[in-house]
Amino acid sequence: MSTTSTQWPQSPLDAAEVAFAALTCDPAPLSIDLDQLGPDVGLPAGVMTVLAVRDWLLAHRTSFEARDAVWVEMIRRARLDGPQWVIGAVGMALPALRRYTRQLCNGYPGDPDDIEAEVLSGFLVALRDHVDLARPAPYAGLCRAGWRAGFKLRQQAAEVTPVEDVEHVIGPRTPQIPYGHPDVLVNRAVRLGILDADDEQSYIDVRLGRRAIEPIAARRGLSTDALRMRLGRIDTRIAEALASGLLTGTASPQAAEALALQAERRSKLRAARRPARQDTSQAAAAA
Numbered sequence: 001m002s003t004t005s006t007q008w009p010q011s012p013l014d015a016a017e018v019a020f021a022a023l024t025c026d027p028a029p030l031s032i033d034l035d036q037l038g039p040d041v042g043l044p045a046g047v048m049t050v051l052a053v054r055d056w057l058l059a060h061r062t063s064f065e066a067r068d069a070v071w072v073e074m075i076r077r078a079r080l081d082g083p084q085w086v087i088g089a090v091g092m093a094l095p096a097l098r099r100y101t102r103q104l105c106n107g108y109p110g111d112p113d114d115i116e117a118e119v120l121s122g123f124l125v126a127l128r129d130h131v132d133l134a135r136p137a138p139y140a141g142l143c144r145a146g147w148r149a150g151f152k153l154r155q156q157a158a159e160v161t162p163v164e165d166v167e168h169v170i171g172p173r174t175p176q177i178p179y180g181h182p183d184v185l186v187n188r189a190v191r192l193g194i195l196d197a198d199d200e201q202s203y204i205d206v207r208l209g210r211r212a213i214e215p216i217a218a219r220r221g222l223s224t225d226a227l228r229m230r231l232g233r234i235d236t237r238i239a240e241a242l243a244s245g246l247l248t249g250t251a252s253p254q255a256a257e258a259l260a261l262q263a264e265r266r267s268k269l270r271a272a273r274r275p276a277r278q279d280t281s282q283a284a285a286a287a
Contacts, residue, residue: 012116013098020091023084024051030088032073041069050074050088058095064137071139078127079214089127089142090120096143097123104150110157115150122149129212134228182208185247186238193263194237194247202227203234 009015023030029049037043043066044056057067074092077085090097101119105112126145131138186204189195195203202220205211206227217227241247 011113012120013094013101016087016090016120017094019087020051020094023087023091024049030084032070034070037069037073042066043069050092054092054095057092067139068136071142072133075127075131075133075138075142076214079212080218086124086127090123093123093139093142093146097146100143100147100150104147104154108154108157115153118153119146119150122146125149130210131212133214133224189238189241189247192241192247193259194241195234196263196266199230199234203231206231207235 009018029051031047031049032053033047034043034053035045042060042063048056053070057063057070060066071092074085074089078089097116097119101112101116104115104119108115123142123146126142130145131141135141183204186195186200186208190197190200202216205216206213213227213231214224217224220227222230238247
């Protein structure tokens with residue numbers, strides 16, 4: 001299926017629909033093996049195109065467990081398996097995204113395409129990073145993100161007021177104290193040995209940047225569950241250090257030495273586990 005530049009729709013959601021249709025047509029439509037999503041979630045058996053899965057979910061709106069299973073897979077693939085799955089996820093959600101834009105455009109004085117673009121942008125940001133697959137109802141989280149983005153644009157349009165002297169209205173602003181920035185505290189946690197240097201960027205990306213954990217774990221050669229557990233243990237250590245004042249105050253030589261020993265033990269344990277994981281991976285590849 002081909003579309004010339006003159007035929008390509010101006011509406012963001014219409015453009016997404018065209019791209020989705022191209023991905024789901026013969027000879028190689030984007031498809032999911034539903035048997036891999038679990039035997040007890042209520043889905044049909046076998047391989048189905050994502051368009052057929054969308055139609056099935058629309059016809060079975062109360063099949064919440066099936067919907068969650070499908071959307072966990074769609075989000076995971078969108079994060080790890082390429083842009084075609086991003087388009088697939090948008091196409092799957094188009095009925096809801098269109099409904100939201102119709103509601104938000106009712107009485108909106110601006111260009112409806114702007115609302116569409118914001119709803120789609122909010123959905124895509126959540127798809128890329130902000131929906132946690134360990135929590136229930138991931139599809140609802142994506143849709144809420146799209147709605148909030150469109151609603152925010154509508155609110156901003158209603159709140160704009162002409163001001164002659166902006167500086168007079170805003171007034172002086174006091175900068176935030178640099179040492180209170182979370183990135184600085186995380187860096188100090190690394191220097192003290194509370195947080196291992198290898199984990200610093202992952203911790204910042206997931207906990208502070210609210211980035212999706214799946215691509216980060218894949219880049220590091222870890223399973224998602226392993227990285228999630230590792231970050232959870234870091235949360236505990238940082239919380240204890242904050243509660244004791246160790247992270248925000250001055251660490252005694254004894255406390256610093258104890259933390260360094262703990263970090264060294266963690267490093268040795270990880271080094272000991274690494275060959276076992278490599279042997280397992282090589283055996284699987286040989287099989």
